[in-house]
Structure formats: structure tokens, C-alpha cells
Amino acid sequence: MATLENLPADQRAVLQLVLQRGRGYDEIARLLSMDRAAVRERALNAFDALGPRTGVGDQRRALLTDYLLGQLPPRVATEVRDHLAQTPSERAWARVLASELAPLSNKPMPEIPTSSALAPEMSSTAVAEPVAEPSGKAKRQRESILLRRRRKNAPEKTATQEKTATPVAKPAEEPSEKVKGQRESVLLRRRRKKQAQKAATDSPPPKPTRATVVPEEDDDSPRRSSRLGGAILLVIAVIAIVAVVALVLNKPSNKPHAAAAASTTATSTAALSGTTPTTSSAAKVVAQVNLKPTTKTSKAAGIAEVLKEGAADGIAIVAQNVPPNSTKPPNAYAVWLYNSVSDAHFLGFVNPGVGTNGRLSTAGGLPTNASHYKQLIVTVETISHPKTPGSIILAGPLTGL
Numbered sequence: 001m002a003t004l005e006n007l008p009a010d011q012r013a014v015l016q017l018v019l020q021r022g023r024g025y026d027e028i029a030r031l032l033s034m035d036r037a038a039v040r041e042r043a044l045n046a047f048d049a050l051g052p053r054t055g056v057g058d059q060r061r062a063l064l065t066d067y068l069l070g071q072l073p074p075r076v077a078t079e080v081r082d083h084l085a086q087t088p089s090e091r092a093w094a095r096v097l098a099s100e101l102a103p104l105s106n107k108p109m110p111e112i113p114t115s116s117a118l119a120p121e122m123s124s125t126a127v128a129e130p131v132a133e134p135s136g137k138a139k140r141q142r143e144s145i146l147l148r149r150r151r152k153n154a155p156e157k158t159a160t161q162e163k164t165a166t167p168v169a170k171p172a173e174e175p176s177e178k179v180k181g182q183r184e185s186v187l188l189r190r191r192r193k194k195q196a197q198k199a200a201t202d203s204p205p206p207k208p209t210r211a212t213v214v215p216e217e218d219d220d221s222p223r224r225s226s227r228l229g230g231a232i233l234l235v236i237a238v239i240a241i242v243a244v245v246a247l248v249l250n251k252p253s254n255k256p257h258a259a260a261a262a263s264t265t266a267t268s269t270a271a272l273s274g275t276t277p278t279t280s281s282a283a284k285v286v287a288q289v290n291l292k293p294t295t296k297t298s299k300a301a302g303i304a305e306v307l308k309e310g311a312a313d314g315i316a317i318v319a320q321n322v323p324p325n326s327t328k329p330p331n332a333y334a335v336w337l338y339n340s341v342s343d344a345h346f347l348g349f350v351n352p353g354v355g356t357n358g359r360l361s362t363a364g365g366l367p368t369n370a371s372h373y374k375q376l377i378v379t380v381e382t383i384s385h386p387k388t389p390g391s392i393i394l395a396g397p398l399t400g401l
Contacts, residue, residue, distance in 0.1 A: 002049040004104060011046035014039060018069050019105040025071055031290075033301075043069060050100050054093045064094050068101065068110055077110070085113040086196065141179045283307040283314060287400020289376050291319060294392050302360065304376055306400040313366040313401060315347070319378065319394060322360045325353035333360060334381045336389050337373035337398065344389050345373060349381070371401040 004012060017023045025043075029036040047065045056064070066072045067080045084091050091112060098109040284307065291302035302319025317335065325331055333350040350362045360378070378394040379386075 001052060004050070004100065007046055007049060011042045011049070014042040015046055015069075015101065015104060018043070018071075019101060022106070040066075040071075047097055051093055051097050054089060056090050056093055060090060061093070064090060064097075068094060068098055070110060081111060081113055086199075138176070138179050138182075141176070142182075145179075145183060283309040289396040289398060291317070291376070291378065291394040291396040294395055298393065300358075300393055302378070302394050302396075304396065306366075306398070313370060314364060315366055315376070316363040317361065317376075317378070319360040321358045322354045322393070324356050324358065329382060331380050331382050333393075334379050334386065334390070335362065335364075336377050336379060337366075337370055338375040338377045338389060338395070339373055341388050343373075345370075346386060350378075366401070370398070373398055 004015070007015075014028070017028055018025075023031075025036050025039045028034075028039045032039075044062055044065050047061065047068075051061075054061075063072075063076075063080055064084075067077055072080065084094060091114075094112050098112055102109055285305045286308050287306040289304040289306065291304055293300045299321040300319060300323075301321065302317060304315055304317040307314040307316060315335070322333070325333065332353060335347040335350065337345040337347065345367060347366070348362075348364055350360055354360050374397065376396055376398045377389060377392050379390040379392050381390045
């Protein structure tokens with residue numbers, strides 16, 4: 001069995017986004033422009049790695065994964081919970097995973113019922129006890145019924161043996177309606193119990209509904225999974241930047257903030273390796289900006305989060321597939337608050353620059369008049385003191401201020 005700490009980064013990221021940030025498969029897929037099935041596949045692989053070895057089938061494990069992550073519609077979730085109450089092997093597997101994931105979740109894990117959660121008519125106690133205590137006459141009639149049943153099951157007994165076995169005499173009158181009803185109730189409960197036991201051992205697991213069926217992957221699934229892994233790591237990097245951006249919120253400047261960029265890189269590395277960075281304060285995320293390319297041929301994409309700590313505002317940006325900076329001629333990436341070419345505010349250069357891996361990450365403070373601007377943009381600059389924005393490569397609407 002694996003642990004949360006040594007899970008692959010993309011699988012651990014899906015669990016964090018679902019359990020800590022309350023996001024669903026569809027929301028993560030829309031955010032990253034990826035297939036929902038690829039997001040769900042990461043969750044299933046993580047559960048297979050964390051859970052114990054079991055004989056539970058693939059489809060049932062997939063349903064239990066969706067149930068524990070809160071991704072099922074209410075009706076389907078109720079059916080899965082009821083089935084758990086009747087299936088010890090599935091219940092044991094789900095309990096181990098719920099215990100493993102509970103420290104990661106911001107809210108209680110979904111209920112895992114015990115076998116006692118079955119309806120009263122399914123329990124052995126309910127079969128043995130009548131609805132109400134019978135009267136003396138009813139007791140004698142019940143004993144007569146049991147005697148006749150005993151005779152039917154053992155026809156070879158002689159009349160002398162039956163008389164010796166029990167002193168209860170057969171009453172002259174027929175059972176009352178009340179006694180007949182009690183007898184039918186006992187028989188009905190016994191029949192239900194046998195049917196439930198047979199269904200639990202012999203019946204195949206129910207087919208998943210359309211909402212929970214895993215779609216078949218097409219031939220380009222490895223390429224899509226690779227893109228998804230990169231996008232999820234992008235989200236992790238933004239989350240990691242939030243933990244250290246408080247270091248720069250109180251020092252807004254138009255110059256590149258090398259210390260902040262270094263801290264951001266270190267924290268992102270710590271997040272991807274499964275360790276937790278230490279910081280004396282935390283910034284609150286108040287808005288998210290999806291940064292999209294301004295040309296159709298560009299593959300660049302990014303996420304920015306608007307942060308607040310006390311009265312100070314800040315911004316944390318991570319992007320991927322960004323063209324590397326060049327030295328001949330030299331250029332650098334810069335971040336601006338933007339309304340138009342004549343109405344823009346320079347926040348600073350991205351430092352360190354973008355290398356061959358295409359990753360861009362930076363963080364810094366915002367001016368007090370940041371709410372005046374409608375957009376956040378990333379540009380390519382070729383001079384050291386730009387007065388107006390250069391070529392825009394990424395842009396998104398600025399909100400949360």
C-alpha cells in the first residue's frame with residue numbers, strides 16, 4: 001500500500017483539489033480544459049495505490065471511489081451506501097481509504113454504514129420476535145402450529161413418539177386471524193432474510209449508471225494524460241505560491257522581486273515533492289484569473305490568484321508552455337495591470353526568466369489603485385524601463401479587488 005506522501009504528484013493533486021478545495025471532476029476538467037474521464041482516472045489510480053489488496057471488482061471500486069470523494073448524484077450515492085451495508089468486503093476496503101484520506105479532507109468523509117444499518121426485517125432478531133406479546137390462548141395456538149410443522153418435517157414419527165416429545169395438545173379450534181397474521185409475518189421475514197443472503201453471495205454487482213461509467217479512452221489518451229498532468233502541476237504551483245506570497249505583499253515595487261521569485265520556486269518544489277513549506281503567515285485567495293494566449297497558435301496558458309493579507313493585496317502567477325527568454329536579442333517577461341496602451345501600470349519583470357521547460361512563475365504586491373484596471377497581462381519586453389506594454393502573450397480579466 002502506498003501513502004499520501006509518496007503518491008505521484010498528479011494523483012495527489014486531484015485528491016487535494018477535491019478534498020481540500022471542494023472541487024468536482026467536472027469543475028477540474030473545465031478549469032484545465034481537459035477530459036473529465038482523465039481527471040477521474042487519476043482519482044481511481046490513487047485509490048488503487050492507497051487501498052489494500054481486495055477481491056472487489058474494478059467497477060465496484062470505481063463507484064466506491066466516486067462515493068468517498070462525493071462525486072455521485074444523491075440517488076446513486078444512496079444506492080452505493082445501501083450496498084455497502086450488505087457487502088463486508090467492499091465495506092472493509094472503503095473504511096481503510098476513508099481513514100487514510102480523513103486528515104486530508106476539510107469536511108467529514110461520506111458515511112460507511114455497518115451491517116447493523118440494515119432494515120429491521122433483515123436482521124435475525126426481527127425474525128425471532130413477534131410484534132406483540134401473545135396472550136395465553138395465542139401461545140397455545142402457536143405451540144400447536146409448531147407441533148404440526150414438526151410433524152410435517154418428520155412424518156416417520158409415530159403418534160406415541162410425538163406424544164412423548166411434547167405434552168402440548170392440539171387445540172380443538174382453528175387459529176385466530178391475529179395468530180395467522182403473526183405466522184405469515186414470521187414466514188415473510190424468514191423468506192426475506194434468505195433472499196438477502198443469497199443476493200449478497202450469488203448476485204453479480206449492479207451495473208453502474210450512465211453518470212458513473214468510465215468512458216473508453218481513445219488512441220491519443222497518453223498524450224491527453226500528459227497534458228493533464230502538466231496542468232494539474234500548474235494548479236499545485238499556484239497553491240504553493242499562495243503560502244509564500246505574504247512575504248512580498250508588504251513590499252510592492254515596480255522592479256523585479258528576485259527574493260519573491262526564489263521563494264516561489266522553492267515552495268513549488270516542496271509542494272511537488274510532498275513536503276510542507278513553513279511560513280509565519282498565510283494569504284487568502286479572493287479571486288482566480290485564467291490567463292489565455294492572445295494568438296491562436298500559442299500553447300501558453302496560465303493561472304493567477306488575487307491574494308489578500310490584511311489591507312495588502314497581491315498576485316501570484318504560474319504559466320506553462322511559455323517560449324523561453326532569448327539573449328540575442330535579449331528580452332524579458334513583464335506583468336502589467338491594463339486598460340489600454342495609454343492606461344497601464346507596470347508591476348515588474350518575471351525573475352528568474354523562462355527556460356527551456358516553458359514554466360513561468362512570479363508573485364508580488366499590488367498598488368492601492370489596482371481595482372481601477374480591468375485586465376492582468378503578461379508581455380514580452382526588450383527594454384529595461386518600458387513605459388507602455390510590449391507584445392502581450394497572456395491576458396485575463398482582473399477580479400476580486
